[in-house]
Amino acid sequence: MRNGTASGEVHAGLKFCRQVLHPLITLVAVACLLSFIGWTSVITEWQHWATTAAGVIFGLERGWVFRVMKPQGKEQRRLGFHALLAALVFATAAVLLLAPLSAAGEWSVGGHVFIQLAVFISGLTSMIHHQKKLTAKAFHPGLVLIGSFLFIILAGGLLLKMPRCVVPGESLSWLDAFFTSTSAVCVTGLTVQDTATFFSLTGQSVILLLIQLGGLGIMTLAFFAAVVLFEGLSLHDRLLLGKMIQENRLARIGRTLAFIVGMTFVCEGIGMVVLYSGMEAIADPQARLFHSGFHAVSAFCNAGFSTFTDGMASGVVSGNWTWQICIMALVVIGGLGSLVNEDLSQWTMARLKKRLGKSVPQPRLRVHTRLVLLVTGSLIVAGAALVLITEFHLGDGPENGGKIITAAFHSITARTAGFNTVPMAGLNPLTVQILMLLMIIGGSPGGTAGGLRTTVIAIGLAHLWNQLRIGRRGIVAFNRIIPQETGAQALGLIVLAGIWLGANFVLLQVLQAGSGVSETTLFFELISAFATVGLSLDLTPSLTEGGKALLIVNMFVGRIGLLTVMATFIRRDPRPASGKPTENILLN
Numbered sequence: 001m002r003n004g005t006a007s008g009e010v011h012a013g014l015k016f017c018r019q020v021l022h023p024l025i026t027l028v029a030v031a032c033l034l035s036f037i038g039w040t041s042v043i044t045e046w047q048h049w050a051t052t053a054a055g056v057i058f059g060l061e062r063g064w065v066f067r068v069m070k071p072q073g074k075e076q077r078r079l080g081f082h083a084l085l086a087a088l089v090f091a092t093a094a095v096l097l098l099a100p101l102s103a104a105g106e107w108s109v110g111g112h113v114f115i116q117l118a119v120f121i122s123g124l125t126s127m128i129h130h131q132k133k134l135t136a137k138a139f140h141p142g143l144v145l146i147g148s149f150l151f152i153i154l155a156g157g158l159l160l161k162m163p164r165c166v167v168p169g170e171s172l173s174w175l176d177a178f179f180t181s182t183s184a185v186c187v188t189g190l191t192v193q194d195t196a197t198f199f200s201l202t203g204q205s206v207i208l209l210l211i212q213l214g215g216l217g218i219m220t221l222a223f224f225a226a227v228v229l230f231e232g233l234s235l236h237d238r239l240l241l242g243k244m245i246q247e248n249r250l251a252r253i254g255r256t257l258a259f260i261v262g263m264t265f266v267c268e269g270i271g272m273v274v275l276y277s278g279m280e281a282i283a284d285p286q287a288r289l290f291h292s293g294f295h296a297v298s299a300f301c302n303a304g305f306s307t308f309t310d311g312m313a314s315g316v317v318s319g320n321w322t323w324q325i326c327i328m329a330l331v332v333i334g335g336l337g338s339l340v341n342e343d344l345s346q347w348t349m350a351r352l353k354k355r356l357g358k359s360v361p362q363p364r365l366r367v368h369t370r371l372v373l374l375v376t377g378s379l380i381v382a383g384a385a386l387v388l389i390t391e392f393h394l395g396d397g398p399e400n401g402g403k404i405i406t407a408a409f410h411s412i413t414a415r416t417a418g419f420n421t422v423p424m425a426g427l428n429p430l431t432v433q434i435l436m437l438l439m440i441i442g443g444s445p446g447g448t449a450g451g452l453r454t455t456v457i458a459i460g461l462a463h464l465w466n467q468l469r470i471g472r473r474g475i476v477a478f479n480r481i482i483p484q485e486t487g488a489q490a491l492g493l494i495v496l497a498g499i500w501l502g503a504n505f506v507l508l509q510v511l512q513a514g515s516g517v518s519e520t521t522l523f524f525e526l527i528s529a530f531a532t533v534g535l536s537l538d539l540t541p542s543l544t545e546g547g548k549a550l551l552i553v554n555m556f557v558g559r560i561g562l563l564t565v566m567a568t569f570i571r572r573d574p575r576p577a578s579g580k581p582t583e584n585i586l587l588n
Helices: 003-039 045-069 075-098 106-129 131-135 141-160 174-185 202-216 218-228 236-244 248-277 285-300 321-336 338-355 369-395 404-415 430-440 454-468 484-511 520-531 545-560 560-567
Strands: 475-477 480-482
Touching: 003 106, 045 075, 045 560, 075 106, 106 560, 141 174, 141 202, 141 545, 174 202, 174 248, 174 545, 202 248, 202 285, 202 545, 248 321, 248 338, 321 338, 321 369, 321 404, 321 475, 321 560, 338 369, 338 520, 369 404, 369 430, 369 454, 369 475, 404 430, 430 520, 454 475, 454 484, 475 484, 480 484, 484 520, 520 545, 545 560
Parallel strands: none
Antiparallel strands: 475 480
């Protein structure tokens, strides 16, 4: 009886630690960390006592949990990680308690921040460990995706409202904070305030974090962390994640997930090194490193944010071929999509092994990959040629580093990234029309690009052509037949996007009535938001509050995807086929 009572008390204690004490300690640590970063920039007395108390309690609580549970296998590794953190945190807190706060130096500030971060990491990993209880519920994948992006946007808006996120003397309104957060998370790049001069280093760092989270997706990172932290993925997790990252082969979900995260950080790292080496105009190594890292992440995630006042048209990188070529390469790779990049890497490795004489199956690229590469290459070349003609043969437009690279740069970034090397307001009206068409088409599925997507345009138009050619069935691409329902879905998505943009354009005109802005400028801004591009004809800062709110909705819908939104909120018809007779309708 006594053993049963003791076992019940231990179980109750573990439940209290898991559900109450550990989350409460984590909240205290996060509050102290945010107050230090966003408000005080120094360790105040209340932060000192709150941090050290949280550190001591955290050390005792995690140590007791590890001793009582006596875990084995994966659970032992997981709780061992927490126990190690707890020991380090407890020791640091003990040292800080013995030292007077008035004698606090850099080592003391570092100690406080270490405790806050360690407790936060422990709480975050525990939350990831228990996320299976949430994902085990029969949530629609689209609902999970929408909810995760909404959560990041709300958190980002709150973080940007911290006083130290803006330069002294400036104040960010709530609407502008959530507009900036939405633009960063949805990797758009539209800005109502100058990122370079209005936001402080802290604010720019928050924007950078939001871009990275928005580019990868918080659920992708959460599942990846679950794999890394000894958890693995359940069958339900694989099904859910497979629909989110567009991978139908359940056995390869883990590899695809690791490839997405790994390639993202590798490409951004290489890009940062190249940009750093090509920025001779800035002598300070720390500033140079931050600018390089910010632009590498912003380019690969197709975000278009810049820490220069005039973006890539700034004098700091004006005429810099290294920067322009590197930015273009990162934008294209990030916009191809994870499925294409993974397929290309596997195909390249197979070809390499075959050349070395190893026995491997004949490598073959998927039809999706071939189609994406064909359409992407065609759009880049055709777009650059058209911009070259309209800007430099029919007019005398601005250039940066040369006419050809200026045309190629805007042909690439207009489809998704939003960087510009010349002032947008000085472009030829014909060039603006071309850029709008490229923005609507956008990048490719499975990546960070927005717009209708290259495959939707290609398959949708092919399906339309097939329907007009009466008697032809199915779409044949690279010796493969594309299902007819795929073509119908693509064409329907094009029509749906047209209806959406038309309705939103009328609403935007109403909201901007009396502003004197031309219809072309308004439509350009709307397409840029919906396609998550970020280019603007200098209109964004002067938008009305209603106009900003409408663009927030368009950026969000554009990032999630119209098809995902519709599939999430429109229930599938469960009724069986009626079996009633058919009758034709005249169309002409």
